[in-house]
Amino acid sequence: MTRIFHIADLHFGTEDKALVENFIALCHRHKPDVVIAAGDFTQNGRKHEFEATKAFFARLPAPIVATPGNHDTPTRALLARLIHPWKRFRTVIEAMAQDALVIGGVQIESLNSARRAQMRLDWSLGDISKSDLTQLTSEFRKSSAQTRILTCHHPLLAPSGPTGRARTRHGLWAADQLAQVCDLVLTGHLHESFALPLKTKGQTCWFIGASTAFSARTRDEPPGFNQIDVRPEAHRLIHFASDGQGQFLPVKTVKLARSAGAPHPLNFQ
Numbered sequence: 432m433t434r435i436f437h438i439a440d441l442h443f444g445t446e447d448k449a450l451v452e453n454f455i456a457l458c459h460r461h462k463p464d465v466v467i468a469a470g471d472f473t474q475n476g477r478k479h480e481f482e483a484t485k486a487f488f489a490r491l492p493a494p495i496v497a498t499p500g501n502h503d504t505p506t507r508a509l510l511a512r513l514i515h516p517w518k519r520f521r522t523v524i525e526a527m528a529q530d531a532l533v534i535g536g537v538q539i540e541s542l543n544s545a546r547r548a549q550m551r552l553d554w555s556l557g558d559i560s561k562s563d564l565t566q567l568t569s570e571f572r573k574s575s576a577q578t579r580i581l582t583c584h585h586p587l588l589a590p591s592g593p594t595g596r597a598r599t600r601h602g603l604w605a606a607d608q609l610a611q612v613c614d615l616v617l618t619g620h621l622h623e624s625f626a627l628p629l630k631t632k633g634q635t636c637w638f639i640g641a642s643t644a645f646s647a648r649t650r651d652e653p654p655g656f657n658q659i660d661v662r663p664e665a666h667r668l669i670h671f672a673s674d675g676q677g678q679f680l681p682v683k684t685v686k687l688a689r690s691a692g693a694p695h696p697l698n699f700q
């Protein structure tokens with residue numbers, strides 16, 4: 432079994448410090464083999480927010496796989512955003528985390544779905560590069576790993592469909608491509624926890640969203656994260672949610688079947 436802690440939308444700068452401490456304590460207690468962090472480490476891409484992320488990473492007792500989110504570029508300094516959008520992410524996050532990892536028969540890859548600018552008004556939305564995704568799926572096809580996982584910040588499938596903040600460009604196309612070669616796709620951005628199955632040729636790929644991990648600026652559900660135990664027959668997902676007093680508590684456990692017979696889409700709230 433390989434244990435994953437899946438977090439997203441940490442948003443250092445608006446973090447609940449008690450939840451940060453509790454998450455670190457839970458990492459020591461539950462001993463994940465890897466922490467997969469699906470973007471939006473900072474609130475506004477500021478230096479001190481990246482420094483807080485760095486201090487957090489330094490205290491985690493597991494390797495980290497990280498991918499950037501739309502908040503990880505300077506959100507208020509347009510020139511810096513256009514000239515070197517990922518400078519701070521590369522300097523701070525990439526120095527402490529990896530963009531890919533193979534561990535215990537599990538291959539984890541990441542994909543940057545955030546953009547410095549777009550030909551649409553809302554630059555916070557996701558965009559999947561078709562050439563990058565084709566390269567990834569080709570690597571997954573060649574892989575001998577028993578379980579293949581992709582993480583990107585923006586959702587490819589979402590409970591409400593490709594509307595609102597889930598309008599990831601080429602998202603549905605990417606979901607269809609990944610479902611053929613991948614077992615789990617771990618995302619963030621919506622601050623919404625869910626697990627959606629997509630079945631192809633007898634195997635099921637699960638698209639899993641995480642709530643915001645630490646942000647005090649929540650939307651419709653409290654901060655939380657997912658523990659995913661990767662197993663041969665069916666994965667086990669335990670969703671932890673904040674109790675409102677600085678503690679994460681397990682609130683739902685679901686079985687994610689790997690093949691035929693996948694249950695209906697799941698929402699954790």
Ligand SMILES: [Fe+2]
Nearest residue numbers: 471500501620
């Ligand atoms: Fe985001």
